[in-house]
Amino acid sequence: MTNPTDIRTLARKSGMPYIDISREAPDPRCITLLREKFARDYSSLPVRFLGDGVLVAICDPEQKDIVENLSAHMGRKIYPALADSRAIQQAIDLYYKNGKGKDEAETAEPERRSRIISVISNKGGVGKTHIAMNMARVISGSKKKVLLIDADLGNADISNKLALFPEYTLYDFLLGDSDLESMIEKTQMGFDLIAGSSGEFKLANINYIQRSKFIRNFRNISQRYDFTIFDLSAGITTTVLDFALASDEIIVVTTPQDIIAGYACIKASFQHFKAIEEKLMEKVEFYKPCRVFSPWVVMNQITNLNQGIFIFNRICQTADERINNIETFFTVKPQYLGGVMYDKDAIRAAEAQRKPFTLVNPKSKPSQCLEYLGRLVMEPPELRTYNQELKSGLGRFAMIFGMS
DSSP states (O other): OOOHHHHHHHHHHHTOOBOOGGGSOOOHHHHTTSOHHHHHHTTOEEEEEETTEEEEEESOTTOHHHHHHHHHHHTSEEEEEEOOHHHHHHHHHHHHHTTOSHHHHTTSOOOOOOEEEEEEOSSSSSSHHHHHHHHHHHHHTTTOOEEEEEEOSSSOOHHHHTTOOOSOOHHHHHHSSOOGGGGEEEOTTSSEEEOOOOSSOOGGGOOHHHHHHHHHHHHHHHTTOSEEEEEEOSSOOHHHHHHHHTSSEEEEEEOGGGHHHHHHHHHHHHHHHHHHHHHHHHHSTTOOOOOEEOOEEEEEEESSHHHHHHHHHHHHHHHIIIIITTOSSOEEOOEEEEEEEOOHHHHHHHHHHTSOHHHHOTTSHHHHHHHHHHHHHHSOOOSOSSOHHHHSTTHHHHHHHHHO
């Protein structure tokens, strides 16, 4: 189809806008959002940013699944516009050949991308928040920029533990008109904090609009940080698991007294992981599923290091017997990040001063354990998890929240 009049007519009939690619040069920043391979496969070209998404030229108004696939690969909302197929291919030849496409852009110096880590547990009282807070302190102490987000909206207490009284919280962001950047609180511990808020409002209650709002704002601020750590609500609700599985790494915190709850958390996370991978295979063309779910496990409040390893091995044995021996395609392989020794006096002293215990008493046993765990977390991640094309940037994060 080469006649512009025919294309305009088809665009009107399909309720889509028409765009003349030959007269509008695409924004190079948009071009970098889509690999050349997918631009050619879908006969599509990102043109310009439009509100909360990207205007993309496509040539076939009947292929609505293309819009979903493009959204998955680009991690943005897609506003399709009809264009001439030959003009699209010529534009792809021109702009990707000039080095403006994502494939060639990857050979240049990469922009900072925050590694997203979610800390979860099946129940409260296992020290999840202490782990998240002290890990943020340890990583930031190694000259890394760290953002800690208290995403436990029902029982958030990081700001209280640190004697911080922010004017705005994540609660205000989700229900108000403020942007996420205005919620960032500088701390004297070396990391930045977005505080949560205790109350009736739960993380599980956020709707699609609030999720989309969070993704748009989080995308804008995340590139400033080397690490973003989410302290999620205790429990295994759907939204908590969405946040966790959209992250680069999951840390499951449990204790010797709560090994059943720890295993249940891993099992529920695996089941949600499996459901998401199956949905991605169904919805996203060319998607290569991750078949192995490998969360990190931290054994907190242990009396000695061997105890943590022993209990972790029991969890793995149970997972093999009750999950891996039954599953035929997906498997769960927990990784032991390490154990944290219990020292009641060190923790009470830190709580009294309202500071992380790694800062108050860095030579205490739990502090030394957290220092070790922090170093492990900072190591370059192995290629052991999700499809890298969806995982680059915030593509997977945005996609999981757009699927619900």
